[in-house]
Amino acid sequence: MTSWRTGFEEVTVDVAGKVVLVTGAARGIGAEVARRLAARGAKVALVGLEGEQLREVAxxxxxxxxxxxxxxxxxxKTAVDGVVDHYGGLDVVVANAGIAATGFVRSIDPAAFERVIEVNLLGVWRTVRTCLPHLIASRGYCLVVSSLAAIVHIPGNAAYSAAKAGCEAFADSLRAEVRHLGVGVGVAYFSWISTDMVDSADRHxxxxxxxSGMPGLASKKYPVSAVGKAVVRGVEKRARTVHVPRWVGALKLFRAFTPRVVDTQAAKSVPAADRAMATADPTTSSLVGPGGEAARKG
Structure with missing residues (x-):
């Protein structure tokens, strides 16, 4: 392993001893990433809701x-100051915290829609802005978790897609702004991952x-362990992008065509689904999973 890089060529670095802050770390992707980084010797700082669960993972x-x-x-600010006081600095931030809500735009609970935007996009911005002075000091690395949803915008997922597309754009701009300061910025794109959030959405x-009726690989769920491995590699390489599965990276090359494909597929299934959404119990168009419930209370 080489020392922590100061240039911008992609090299492999040793995360042992590095201070890594992970948001949304009480369960799912955040918890998996924290465990795997800790196993490589990183000093992990877990930030999020669900305090008891968070402390168990820590x-x-x-x-x-x-x-x-x-x-x-x-x-x-209190959390980040606490991390820096405890560990003496901050080298890596994984801005992972995110929630989801199911529902069509005309019938979804407005509060749930706006909470998704607030957590998934504004939460990333606030996390990065709060941590950025420390990353500049360490010439560190920030990984913003976006999603396949930033590329393929399916019905029933408007809030999540909008927020994750915003995360991608935010991270791309940030990278250009902080490169001269020695800070690396990456964007992670994940397809459907077997987490409490996705499993709960599947029960809608x-x-x-x-x-589940999406064609081919579009409906497949992937294990959270695959994300953990990919994120560790991404952090070690200070990668510009992380993809799980790898075909998501190839799909980005054809993103101009994805809206037409979605439109064609949706024409077969959306009319009946829209009627069902419009007449469903309003509580079914709200935040999903334990993380969503914690965010709702927050």
Whole structure:
């Protein structure tokens, strides 16, 4: 392994001893990433909601937990200051915290829609802005978690797609702004991953069949372990992009054509789904999974 890079060529670096802050680390992707980085010797700082669960994961990792809502400036500052005071600095940030809501635009709970935007996009912006002075000091690395949803915008997923597309654009601009300061910025794109969030969405009476009925690889779910491995590699290489599965990277080359493909597929399934959504119990068009419930309370 080489030392932490100061240039911009892609090299492999040793994360052992590096201080890594992971948001949304109580479960799912965040917890998996924290465990795998800790196993490589990183000093992990877990930030998120669901305090008890967060502390359990931190204990498994030999790290520390800071309970904070990523949309709360004051709570974030307190958490980041605590991380820096405890570990003496900050080398890597994985801006992972995210939630989802199921529902069509005309019938979804407006509060749920806006909470997705607030957590998934504004939460990333607030996390990065709060951590950025410390990353500049360490010439560190930031990985913003976007999604396949930033590339393929399916019905019933408008809030999530809008937020993740915003994350991608935000990270691309940020990279150009901080490169001369020695900070690397990457964007992660994941397809459907077997997490509590996706599994809960699959139990939705309308969105679940829509998602599982998508053609070919578009409906397949991938293990969270695959994401953990890919993110560790991405952090070690200070990568510009991380893709799970790898075909997501190839799909980006054809993104101009994806809206037409979605339109064609949706014509077969959306009319009935739209009627079902419009007449469904309003509680079914809200935030999904334990993380969504924690964000709703937050």
């Amino acid at each position: 204990a498994e990792c030999g790290g520390r937990a800071w309970e904070a809502d990523v949309t709360d400036w004051d709570a974030l 009476p309308v969105f679940g069949p829509l998602r």
